Amino acid sequence: MTGIALETRGLGLTLSGRPVLRGVELGLRRGEILGLLGPNGAGKTTLIRALAGQLRGTAPVLSEGADVARLGPEARARRIAYLPQARVVGWPVAVADLVALGRHPWLRLGQRMGPRDREICAAAMAVMDVAALAMRPATELSGGEQARVLAARAIAQDTPVLLADEPASGLDPAHQIGMMSALRRIAAEGRAVLVSLHDLSLAARWCDRLVVLDEGMIAADGRPEVVMQAALLERVFGIAARIERDECGLLVAPTGLAGMATR
């Protein structure tokens, strides 16, 4: 068994005639939390959807030798959990039942959850701090609460690969830290985690490796201290930033637009 849980080599993808991804070479390693960064429209969501098997590009995405786009939905859901960017609950199901949907790929038709399934759901709800909301209709929750419930469902899926598209957006600072720490714990269990983020400090502090997408191409791929360079932030994001290191890791604070006076 290699350390690579999911990979694609030379992935290109065109949407409505527009090239959105070009020559993407990426491998997600077990035990690693990979942060995917890039400006709006860089192609992060498109790449995540391709990795999740929802979009097909010019190269396959391979999970243990299998093309994920060709796997049936159940087999795919046992290998890859995908937390989409849009996190709105559309129907008034109780939080605990919504999280339990994460166990469905592991149950046979008509089979009820067993003690182990219930344990996994309870742990996912605890880690996302939604256990106290278990009986509430999910539609009555705040945006951040709904986001945490849907993250708990993805965590309950208990897959070797977890892909999370901006899971920290809309969360308060404590729950952002809770989210990153939960993802890090999942990676520490030997799973592969990819998370897209706009918060550069959150990415630099919590991720083992950062990949920066720019106009559909990988502009940088490496450890946070290697990737987080003033020249790259200026070129890709058009910003000036203060980059500092303290005992917790890197701090990356945007100070202004590139070429303009810092305020």
Ligand SMILES: Nc1ncnc2c1ncn2[C@@H]1O[C@H](COP(=O)(O)OP(=O)(O)OP(=O)(O)O)[C@@H](O)[C@H]1O
């Ligand atoms: N269905 C589509 N048809 C045509 N173009 C699309 C389609 N979906 C996305 N795009 C384009 O592909 C590019 C990448 O979009 P994507 O959503 O992957 O970016 P992103 O990096 O996730 O951005 P953000 O940070 O704003 O979420 C954008 O320019 C977008 O307009």
